[in-house]
Amino acid sequence: MKIAAIVGSNRIGSYNLKLAEFMKERYSDRLDMDIITLQNVPFYNQDIENDPxxxxxxFIQRVKSAEAVLWVTPEYNGSIPGVLKNAIDWLSRGEKVMIGKPSSIIGASMGNMGTVKAQLHLRQILASPGLASPLLPGNEVYIPVVHEKIDEEGKFNHEPTTSFLDRVVSNFITWHGKHTSAFNQ
Ligand SMILES: Cc1cc2nc3c(=O)[nH]c(=O)nc-3n(C[C@H](O)[C@H](O)[C@H](O)COP(=O)(O)O)c2cc1C
Incomplete structure (x- = not known):
């Protein structure tokens, strides 16, 4: 499955970027993951949305070409980072490439709550009419205290986290297959 992993942090040493890179390698037998960072996505402006x-x-075309999206984001001040919201606003207009495209959310933070509040907001945003992205139900991935779960080479070394990720990825692939066939009928 071709999947776009959209990373909500622009930081060079981002744990969420490391998480996406770890998953790209770990699941390369089943996922063709295109990791998208948002440094170059300009500010959304309705004046230029028809000629972006x-x-x-x-950015929009990379997301369009994927069969699914994985949102990999930190939490900033109890919500998603502004760069991610800005990128989502682009996706919600014009061709509206997210409509019907299955997605799933994971997030890592250094705090104890593992991006719970950011993910609640992201779920709400993705339910908007211009996005309408079906979200993998029943699988919520919050990775708290992430700095203690990763080694110097960027490998996640916390077995409960990696085995949980294994299960969620399997669930996503199964659900994606069923969901897209149901969606296409
Ligand atoms: C502007 C800003 C706001 C933050 N707000 C939160 C927050 O609300 N909740 C939280 O758990 N961590 C918060 N953090 C800490 C992040 O979890 C931590 O910086 C994390 O490493 C960011 O993700 P990254 O490593 O992928 O860049 C905040 C960090 C910044 C820079």
Whole structure:
């Protein structure tokens, strides 16, 4: 399955970026993961949405070409980072490439709550009419205290976390197959 992993942190040393890179390698037999970072996505502006800058168009097309999306995001001040909201706003207009595209959310934070509040907001945002992305039900992945679960090479070394990720990825692949066949009928 071709899946776009959209990372909500622009930080070079981002744990969420490391998580996406770890998952790309670990699940490479089943997922063809395109990791998308948002440094080059310009500010959304309704004045230019019908003729977006090249960087916005390229971002939208990368997401369009994926069969599914994995949102990998930190929490900033109890919500999703502004860069991620900005990118989502681009996706919600024009071709509206997220409509009907299955997605799933994971997030890592250094705190104890593991991005719970950010994910609640993200679920609400993705239910908007311009996005309408079906979300994997019953699988919520919060990775708290992430800095203690990763080694110097960026490998996640916390077995309960990696085995949980294994189960969620399997669930996502199974659900995606059933969901898309139901959606296409
Ligand atoms: C502006 C800002 C706001 C933050 N707000 C929260 C927050 O609300 N909840 C939380 O758990 N961590 C918060 N953090 C800490 C992040 O969890 C931590 O910086 C994390 O490493 C960011 O993810 P990244 O490593 O992928 O960049 C915040 C960090 C920043 C820079």
């Amino acid at each position: 800058p090249a960087e916005a168009q390229a």
